[in-house]
Amino acid sequence: MIPPPDFSEGAMLKFVRTRAVASLISLVGLLVMVFFLSRLTGDPAALFLPVEASAEMKEQFRELHGLNDPLLVQFTRYAGDVVTGDFGESLRKARPALDVVLEAFVWTLWLAVITMTLVAGAAIVVGSLAAFRTGGFFDRLSSVISLIGASVPDFWIAIVAIVVFSVNLAWLPTSGTGSLLHWVLPIAVLFIRPFGIIVQVVRGAMIGALSSAYVKTARAKGVKSGPIIFVHALRNAMLPVITVLGDQAASLLNGAVIVETIFGFPGVGKLMIDSILQRDFNVVLAAILVTALAIFLMNLLIDLAYALLDPRIRH
Amino acid sequence: MADHLLEVRDLSVEFHTAVGVVKAVRNISYHLDRGETLAILGESGSGKSVSSAAIMNLIDMPPGRISSGEILLDGTDLLTMPTHERRQINGRRVAMIFQDPLSHLNPVYTVGWQIREALTTHGTDGAKAASEALRLLTRVGIPDPERSLHKYPHEFSGGQRQRVMIAMALALRPDLLIADEPTTALDVTVQAEVLALLEELQHETGMAVLIITHDLGVVAEIADRVVVMEKGVLVETGTVREVYKNPQHPYTKKLIAAAPGKGEMHAPAARAEPVLSVRDVRKRYGSFEALKGISFDLMPGETMAVVGESGSGKSTLARILLRLDEPDNGSALWKGRDLFTMSPAELYKLRRDLQMVFQDPTQSLNPRMTVYQLISEAWVIHPDILPKAKWRERVAELLVQVGLGPEHMGRYPHQFSGGQRQRIAIARALALEPQLIICDEAVSALDVSVQAQVIALLDKLRKEMGIAFIFIAHDLPVVRDFADHVMVMQKGNVVELGTVRDVFETPRQDYTRALLAAGLDPDPDVQAAQRAARLQRAS
Structure with missing residues (x-):
């Protein structure tokens, strides 16, 4: 029933190209910022080396990493290394920093993708039904979850969930990884806040779409309620929803620091916190750039989704 | 049954x-x-x-x-x-x-x-x-x-x-x-x-x-x-x-x-010194030429109707004359001085003389201001017109002039009907004692009976206060009742410009004739005759 998106006349290609270039410029900007943050906030040798390092060690470190060269030369070298995927060694793990980060990032990525897929699917269905019958069951359900998500801190939910489901009921493992069951609690806890936000956006946008003139036309054509909600109104209501969906996904990609820490989940958020505490700066820098790249890619996907959903944006 | x-x-x-x-x-x-x-x-x-x-x-x-x-x-x-x-x-x-x-x-x-x-x-x-x-x-x-x-x-x-x-x-x-x-x-x-x-x-x-x-x-x-x-x-x-x-x-x-279009047509007086003289105004947006060289003169106390279909450039012309948009070329002499080269300070003074009434009074009146505030705001901006002590008295006068009453002063726009709101918008324009009012489809959104009243009001103001009007409209019968001169625009060009009688009774251009022929007459007999003529032309 729903027609396939139309990639007509290369309009799409041009759109993607301009957005990609814009994203690339932002990425370069971020690279500059990250570099200068690590160079301008003090002596890098002092930042990178452990506190107890001696003056000779620091001098040696500077010599080794070319920290005595002019800043611009250093930046060129750093940017060159980054482009070839070389972020230096993790000082604690004696492995390439990028490897350490990517390993953790895969965990976070899965966590984010699964959570956001569930959130999007549930929020769209519940939000649409809430809009169709305001004040009905789905409307009240979504209000309650939104209220919980907005007002209860997630570390508290996480701890209560562990107490109830892992300790008392012993249905689920308390923390760590190893089985599918280990994923249930982190996903469930991460689900609540973005669901609460997105379901309200869906509801609002759908109320607008359902009272629109084109829905009146569809009713005059004799179209059934199902297709009116999920074919006519929903696609029009998706634009604001996708924006918020992107925001929420980005905050999960950044690493759900608290939830990952509580559940001992080896994601990039936990890695970042550990690395900062251990002064493992190469890992921190690599983690920042990797998550940034992921977020830029995701924004590109969102722009693409806009264009797919709304022909007026394509042209 | x-x-x-x-x-x-x-x-x-x-x-x-x-x-x-x-x-x-x-x-x-x-x-x-x-x-x-x-x-x-x-x-x-x-x-x-x-x-x-x-x-x-x-x-x-x-x-x-x-x-x-x-x-x-x-x-x-x-x-x-x-x-x-x-x-x-x-x-x-x-x-x-x-x-x-x-x-x-x-x-x-x-x-x-x-x-x-x-x-x-x-x-x-x-x-x-x-x-x-x-x-x-x-x-x-x-x-x-x-x-x-x-x-x-x-x-x-x-x-x-x-x-x-x-x-x-x-x-x-x-x-x-x-x-x-x-x-x-x-x-x-x-x-x-x-x-x-x-x-x-x-x-x-x-x-x-x-x-x-x-x-x-x-x-x-x-x-x-x-x-x-x-x-x-x-x-x-x-x-x-x-x-x-x-x-x-x-x-x-x-x-x-x-129903408009049945009254006596205006017979404009002999033309003398124009109050506004527009020459060769051009404007393009990217590759789209919105205005391709517009020229006309407007006498004091005269109504120039600008008619044309969507995309003809009539609203662009209004925006440019009010300097809400900049022209690419041309001049507009207002009492001998070019509007387009005026500095912001000069323009500020000029705003007193030039006012605008828009199509939709619901959108052009701030819903959170009372009628008194809406009308007197003009004097807040131009304090030299009237000392504050006289504001209430003058607002009351203006309201009476547009067919409302002093008792309406404390009310908000939503408490009025569409026609009344348009009267408020007109009273607001009059507060500055302008010499030219540009009406952009000012009566299009109004019901026929209200439309007639607003047109009568505008015509009264024109006669009594000598205000000149540029009246942009797509509705020809309304134009026929109100205009002295008519300028017909098509795709950024002026295709015909003449007195209302000339344009309506002896149109010279095919486009004008087509426009007039397409208009619908409320009399079923007249309309039937027009339709027969149209079918004959088509066959």
Whole structure:
């Protein structure tokens, strides 16, 4: 029933190209910022080396990493290394920093993708039904979850969930990884806040779409309620929803620091916190750039989704 | 009695709102036969659209409630039908087209898909629906129908969109087509084409047409019989001719009397020293040339009407004269000084002389300001006009001048009707004692009877205060009643410029003649003669 998106006349290609270039410029900007943050906030040798390092060690470190060269030369070298995927060694793990980060990032990525897929699917269905019958069951359900998500801190939910489901009921493992069951609690806890936000956006946008003139036309054509909600109104209501969906996904990609820490989940958020505490700066820098790249890619996907959903944006 | 295709009996619809129960229509009855066209004529708030919404089951309940009556389609009451049967009626037996086709077409699906949906919803298989969609689009005269099937609503012009709506509505050959103000948002020439298409299709299919309109001209052009509604009550019904020639109810008489285009035309005085002299104004937006060299003179106390269809550049011209937009070329001498080269400080002083009245008073009046604040704001900005002590007195005077009263000073815009709001907007423009008022479609959104009052008011101000007007409009009868000179614009050019009598009685350009011929006359006999002449020209 729903027609396939139309990639007509290369309009799409041009759109993607301009957005990609814009994203690339932002990425370069971020690279500059990250570099200068690590160079301008003090002596890098002092930042990178452990506190107890001696003056000779620091001098040696500077010599080794070319920290005595002019800043611009250093930046060129750093940017060159980054482009070839070389972020230096993790000082604690004696492995390439990028490897350490990517390993953790895969965990976070899965966590984010699964959570956001569930959130999007549930929020769209519940939000649409809430809009169709305001004040009905789905409307009240979504209000309650939104209220919980907005007002209860997630570390508290996480701890209560562990107490109830892992300790008392012993249905689920308390923390760590190893089985599918280990994923249930982190996903469930991460689900609540973005669901609460997105379901309200869906509801609002759908109320607008359902009272629109084109829905009146569809009713005059004799179209059934199902297709009116999920074919006519929903696609029009998706634009604001996708924006918020992107925001929420980005905050999960950044690493759900608290939830990952509580559940001992080896994601990039936990890695970042550990690395900062251990002064493992190469890992921190690599983690920042990797998550940034992921977020830029995701924004590109969102722009693409806009264009797919709304022909007026394509042209 | 199942003689009539549609019979509405004793229908009452009410809406339960925060301020109480509003009875939108009260005990109305009318009927319609196959092949017949019935017009429901009324102004805003008359309830003319409500009964058709009830026929289509488009009234939201709550807040709406049908408190009495029945709607019989071939003798079966639609109001008591089970839901699933009721849904089968829409699109298959009764179809509907609306006023604003852009918002009534789903923006994110192709028109081909939307037409196919009308068919597949009622069980036509996909392949058959696809070939039907192509046939329908061809039939309603969309150019290059094969490719147009894959286009989206925003890629069509207003008239084409209405043709798409018609194609969609007629997909299943309904017995009854309801058209709610189908040509109100369209240019006159396009309006004539769309009405002609509707008539042709009616002859082909033998369907009945229920047309809802505020426009006596549309009634004269297309309807067999007419039902006149006022404030939810059916006040008069009869054949179009009977009702026009021999109206019984005072409201009908008032409506017919208010129809513009019948008064004495202005005979402008000999031209002397122009107050505004515009020369060779050009403006382009990217590759689009909006104005291709506009020149004209305007005398003090004179009305220059600027007419033209959408895209002719008439609103761009207004914006440029007010310096809301910058021209690429040209000059506009206001009392000998060029508006386009003035510094911001000079322009600030000039704003006193040049005022504007916009189309939609609901949007151009700040809803959070009282009438007193709205009008006196001019003196806050230009404090030298009037000492503060005299503000109240002067606001009261202005309100009386535009036909309102001092007691309205403390009220907010939403407490007024559309016509009253436009009067407030005019009072606000007058507060600065301007010498030129630019009206951009200032009466287009108003009901006919209100329109006549506002025009009379503007004309009074012109005579008494010597204000010059640039009156931008698409409605030719209104222009005929109010203008001294008429400038006809097409695609950024002036195609004709002359006195109102010259332009209306002896138009020299084909385009002007086409515009005038496309206009609809409220008199069914005149309109029938015009139509015969048009058909003769076409054949």
